[in-house]
Amino acid sequence: MNDRIVFEDVSKFYGEILGVNRVNLSILPGVSSLVGPNGSGKTTLMNLMTGLVRPTRGRIHVLGHHPDEPEKLFRILGYSTQFDSFPKGLTGFQFVYSYLRLGGSDSQTADQLAWRAIERMNLTDDAGRNIAGYSKGMRQRVRLAQALCHNPRVLVLDEPLNGLDPLARTEMIALFRAAAADGCYVIISSHILHEVDAISDQVILLSNGYVVAEGPIHSVRNEIREHPAQILIRCDRPRDLASKMMESEHIIEARIHNDERGLLIKTQDADRFYLMLNRIALNGIEIESVAPADDDVNSVYEYLIGNDEVVR
Amino acid sequence: MTELWWAQIKSVIRLEMKKTFFARRGLWIYILALLPLLLFIAHAAIASRERERSSHIASQSEKKLTYQDLLAVRSGMTSQEVIALLGKPPIRFRWNQRTPNLAISAATGTGGSGTPVNLSSAYNLNGIYTDTTTFTTGGLDGEGFAYSSNLLTANRILNGVQFNFGPANQLDAVSSTGQPIGLPSGQFTALQLLATAAHGPVLSQTITVTYTDSSTSTFTQSFSDWCSCSTNPGQQPGESLAVVMPYRDLSDGTQDGQPFNLYGYTFVLNSAKTVQSLTLPNNQDVVVLAATLTKQSLGTQVSLSGPGSFVNVPHERYHYSDGVNDLTLDLSDGRVEGIEIRTAVYSLGEDSIVFAGVFQFFYLRLAIFFGCLGIFMNLFRGEILDKSLHFYFLAPIRREVLMVGKFLAGLLATCVIFVTSELLQIVVFTWQFSPNTRDLYLYHNHGLAQAAAYLGITALACLGYGAFFLAAGMLFRNPILPAAAILVWEAVNPFLPALLKKFSVIYYLKSLCPVDIPSPRGTPPLLALLVSNPDPVSAPVAILGIVIVALLVLYVSSFQVRRMEINYTSE
Structure with a gap:
C-alpha cells in the first residue's frame, strides 16, 4: 500500500448528486490519465485523492498517507488544480514562494526552490508581475510551478495542458514523462486524447462517476470483445492478401486502401490473425508494416464511452 | 514540531496581513474605527474654541470672577445689582422687543x-x-x-x-x-x-x-x-x-x-x-x-x-465668564429674566462619562463588533468567495495550524486598527484639558489605569468577537444571520439567566470597563439594565472568562476546519 495510490470502494455524493461511485483503483508509478467526458468524476477523483473533498464512503491512501493529513500528504504530492483563482495581490514568484513557506521551508530554501520551479516553467521574466495580469497560459504554468516546486513524488494535474501553446505542451509532456521515468506518480486528467495517448502508461476511463476501465491502453483494448480489432497492413499485393484472409472465419472485414498498397482488416481474434499473417508472409506476399488501427485511447474511449466531447 | 508550526503560522500571518490591511472591502472597518476619533477631535476643537472664548471674556472682565460669583446671580435682580456683583459685562447686547401689552x-x-x-x-x-x-x-x-x-x-x-x-x-x-x-x-x-x-x-x-x-x-x-x-x-x-x-x-x-x-x-x-x-x-x-x-x-x-396693544420693552444680554464657565443673563426692562450657566464642555468628570459611553455603546458594541465581523468572517468565507482557499488547503500544513495562523492574523489586524484608534482617542481626549488637569487626571486620578483598561478591553473584545466570527465564517455561508444572532445575543445579555450570561463576550467586557455610566433619571428599568452592570465579575475572572470562551470557540472550530471541503460551485 505504501508504493501505490489506492482507492477502496470510494464513493462521493454532493448531496444527492453523484460525484464518483464505488471506485476501486490501484495506481502505480508512471503517467496515469483520467479520461472521461465532463461530469464523469475526473476532478472529483483528484480532489478526493488530495483531501479537498472527503469521500462519502470508502478509503483512500496515497503512498500510505491519508488525504486527511495534509501536513504529511502534501510533502510528497503536488496538485495543479483547475481552479483559476489565486490569493489576491501575489506575484508569480510570491505565489510559489509563499506555498513553500507555508510548508515550513526556510526563506533561503523556499527562494531557491521557487526560482527553480519558475525557471522550469519558463516564467522567470514574468515572475515579478502580479498574477492578476497573467495570460491563461501563464496562470497554468504558475500553477504547475507550484505543484512541482517541492519535488513531489506524486503529481496530480487537472487538465495541465489547457491554455498552453504547442511548444509549451511539448515541453510539459516531456517533463511529465521525465518525472514518470524517475519513478514519480503522475496523474493527469485531460480531454485531449491524442496527448493522453502520447504520454500515458495507463488510462482510467470514467463515465458518469464510474470507472469504466483501467490499465495499460493495449490491455484495455484487448478487453473490449464486442468491437473487432482493426489492423492496418501495408503490403505489395493487398488484394491477394485480402482474399486469403477472408478464408478465415474470424476475419469479418477486409478493406483495400485507395493507393492499392494497404489493407484494413477487422478481426474478432487478433492472436489468430497474427499467426495467420505469419503463414501468409511466408507465401511470398511482401509485408511492409503491420499496426493496430484502434489500439489507442481514442478508439477505446469511443468504444466504451461514446464520442461526445472528445477532442482528437 | 512546534518550531515548524510556528514557522507556518508566521507564513499564514504574513499572507493574511497584506490582504486584511489593504482589502478594498475592509475600508468601512477603518471608517468605523476612526468615527469616535473624529468625534473626539471635533469635541476637542470645539472645547478649544470655547476655552479661548471664555478666556477672552474673562480677560475683559472688570474683576476676576469665580464660579461661585456666577452662581450668585438670581432671577429678578436689577442690572445695577448684577453689575455691582460681577462688574460691567465684558459682552453686552441691547435691543427693544415689541411685546403684546396684554x-x-x-x-x-x-x-x-x-x-x-x-x-x-x-x-x-x-x-x-x-x-x-x-x-x-x-x-x-x-x-x-x-x-x-x-x-x-x-x-x-x-x-x-x-x-x-x-x-x-x-x-x-x-x-x-x-x-x-x-x-x-x-x-x-x-x-x-x-x-x-x-x-x-x-x-x-x-x-x-x-x-x-x-x-x-x-x-x-x-x-x-x-x-x-x-x-x-x-x-x-x-x-x-x-x-x-x-x-x-x-x-x-x-x-x-x-x-x-x-x-x-x-x-x-x-x-x-x-x-x-x-x-x-x-x-x-x-x-x-x-x-x-x-x-x-x-x-x-x-x-x-x-x-x-404693544409696548417696546428694553432687553439686554450680558455675558460673563470665570475663564472656564460662562454665564449668560437675559434682562427684560432692567431685571434679570433668564439665567444660563454653561459649564465647560471639557469638564473632566462629565467628559470621562461621555468617553465611557462612546466606548461602551458605540466602539465596543458596534465598531469593534462589526469590524471583527468584517475581518474574521472573511478569513475563511472571503477566500471561499474568492475561490482561493484551496491554495492553503493544498499546502503541507495542518488545518488547525492554518486556522490558528489566520485567527492570529485577524487578531493582529483588528488590534492594530482598533487599539491604535482607541489610543488616539485617549490622546485626543486628554489633550483637550489644560496641562494641569491632564496631569491630575493621568497621574492622580486613575487616568493612566483607565487608559490601560480601555486598550486592554479593546484587545480582549477583538479576541472574543474574533473567535466567534471566525467560527461563524466557517459554519455559515451568509454572514448576516450569525452576525445578527450574535448581536442579539450580546444585546439581551443583561436579561439572561446567570449561567447563560457567561457565554458572551460583552458580559466580561462590561465588567472590565473602568467608568460606570449613570442612567439618566427616569430611565425605564429595562433600559437601565443595558447601561448598568448589576453583577460584574472581578477583572481576573473577566479576562480569564473571555480567554476561555475564545479558546472554547476556537477548539470547536478546529473540528470544523478539518471537515471543510473545497466546493466553490455550491457557494
Whole structure:
C-alpha cells in the first residue's frame, strides 16, 4: 500500500448528486490519465485523492498517507488544480514562494526552490508581475510551478495542458514523462486524447462517476470483445492478401486502401490473425508494416464511452 | 514540531496581513474605527474654541470672577445689582422687543367684579409653587413644572373681573377629567376661565354649563400650550393671553427662563336661567386655575384682553465668564429674566462619562463588533468567495495550524486598527484639558489605569468577537444571520439567566470597563439594565472568562476546519 495510490470502494455524493461511485483503483508509478467526458468524476477523483473533498464512503491512501493529513500528504504530492483563482495581490514568484513557506521551508530554501520551479516553467521574466495580469497560459504554468516546486513524488494535474501553446505542451509532456521515468506518480486528467495517448502508461476511463476501465491502453483494448480489432497492413499485393484472409472465419472485414498498397482488416481474434499473417508472409506476399488501427485511447474511449466531447 | 508550526503560522500571518490591511472591502472597518476619533477631535476643537472664548471674556472682565460669583446671580435682580456683583459685562447686547401689552398689565389684588367660583373641591393638581420650592408632586404637567406664585400672585383682576387662584404649594389647579363642578347659584351673563393646556395645544374640547332646569349651554373651545415657545400661543378662537410670566418653576427649585402663559376664555351664558354646575372637558391636559361668573352686559363672547396693544420693552444680554464657565443673563426692562450657566464642555468628570459611553455603546458594541465581523468572517468565507482557499488547503500544513495562523492574523489586524484608534482617542481626549488637569487626571486620578483598561478591553473584545466570527465564517455561508444572532445575543445579555450570561463576550467586557455610566433619571428599568452592570465579575475572572470562551470557540472550530471541503460551485 505504501508504493501505490489506492482507492477502496470510494464513493462521493454532493448531496444527492453523484460525484464518483464505488471506485476501486490501484495506481502505480508512471503517467496515469483520467479520461472521461465532463461530469464523469475526473476532478472529483483528484480532489478526493488530495483531501479537498472527503469521500462519502470508502478509503483512500496515497503512498500510505491519508488525504486527511495534509501536513504529511502534501510533502510528497503536488496538485495543479483547475481552479483559476489565486490569493489576491501575489506575484508569480510570491505565489510559489509563499506555498513553500507555508510548508515550513526556510526563506533561503523556499527562494531557491521557487526560482527553480519558475525557471522550469519558463516564467522567470514574468515572475515579478502580479498574477492578476497573467495570460491563461501563464496562470497554468504558475500553477504547475507550484505543484512541482517541492519535488513531489506524486503529481496530480487537472487538465495541465489547457491554455498552453504547442511548444509549451511539448515541453510539459516531456517533463511529465521525465518525472514518470524517475519513478514519480503522475496523474493527469485531460480531454485531449491524442496527448493522453502520447504520454500515458495507463488510462482510467470514467463515465458518469464510474470507472469504466483501467490499465495499460493495449490491455484495455484487448478487453473490449464486442468491437473487432482493426489492423492496418501495408503490403505489395493487398488484394491477394485480402482474399486469403477472408478464408478465415474470424476475419469479418477486409478493406483495400485507395493507393492499392494497404489493407484494413477487422478481426474478432487478433492472436489468430497474427499467426495467420505469419503463414501468409511466408507465401511470398511482401509485408511492409503491420499496426493496430484502434489500439489507442481514442478508439477505446469511443468504444466504451461514446464520442461526445472528445477532442482528437 | 512546534518550531515548524510556528514557522507556518508566521507564513499564514504574513499572507493574511497584506490582504486584511489593504482589502478594498475592509475600508468601512477603518471608517468605523476612526468615527469616535473624529468625534473626539471635533469635541476637542470645539472645547478649544470655547476655552479661548471664555478666556477672552474673562480677560475683559472688570474683576476676576469665580464660579461661585456666577452662581450668585438670581432671577429678578436689577442690572445695577448684577453689575455691582460681577462688574460691567465684558459682552453686552441691547435691543427693544415689541411685546403684546396684554394680561401682564392686569392688576394684581382684589376688588374686581364678578362671582369667583370656588374650585377648591375640584383641585387635583399642584400647579402653582413659590419660587425655589422643591417638589415631587409632578407640578402642573406631571413632569415637574409649575407656575410661579411669585409671578402669578393670589389674585388677578382682568378687565375689571376678579380671579382668585388656589394656594401655592398645595393642590391648587383642576386637571380636567370631565368632572362637574358646582357653581354659585344665580343668573349670569358669562363664565370666564383662566386656564391652559399642557403637553401641547388641546383642540376642540367640550365645556358644558348646566342650569337648574337641567338645560345646558355647551361650548367647544381649543386651548394653547402654556409655553410661549409653542405655536401661536393664545391665538385659538375665543382665547386670549391673560397672564404672561417670564419663567416657570422647576421641581428642583430652579426656574425655566422662558415666558409661560395663562389664557383667558369667556363663555356667554343664558342670563335668564340659573346656573347649577360646570362640566369640564374630559382631557387631563386642560388645566383650569380660576373661574368667575360675571353679570356684565355681554351680547357676544368677548376677549378678556381687548384689542391687542404693544409696548417696546428694553432687553439686554450680558455675558460673563470665570475663564472656564460662562454665564449668560437675559434682562427684560432692567431685571434679570433668564439665567444660563454653561459649564465647560471639557469638564473632566462629565467628559470621562461621555468617553465611557462612546466606548461602551458605540466602539465596543458596534465598531469593534462589526469590524471583527468584517475581518474574521472573511478569513475563511472571503477566500471561499474568492475561490482561493484551496491554495492553503493544498499546502503541507495542518488545518488547525492554518486556522490558528489566520485567527492570529485577524487578531493582529483588528488590534492594530482598533487599539491604535482607541489610543488616539485617549490622546485626543486628554489633550483637550489644560496641562494641569491632564496631569491630575493621568497621574492622580486613575487616568493612566483607565487608559490601560480601555486598550486592554479593546484587545480582549477583538479576541472574543474574533473567535466567534471566525467560527461563524466557517459554519455559515451568509454572514448576516450569525452576525445578527450574535448581536442579539450580546444585546439581551443583561436579561439572561446567570449561567447563560457567561457565554458572551460583552458580559466580561462590561465588567472590565473602568467608568460606570449613570442612567439618566427616569430611565425605564429595562433600559437601565443595558447601561448598568448589576453583577460584574472581578477583572481576573473577566479576562480569564473571555480567554476561555475564545479558546472554547476556537477548539470547536478546529473540528470544523478539518471537515471543510473545497466546493466553490455550491457557494
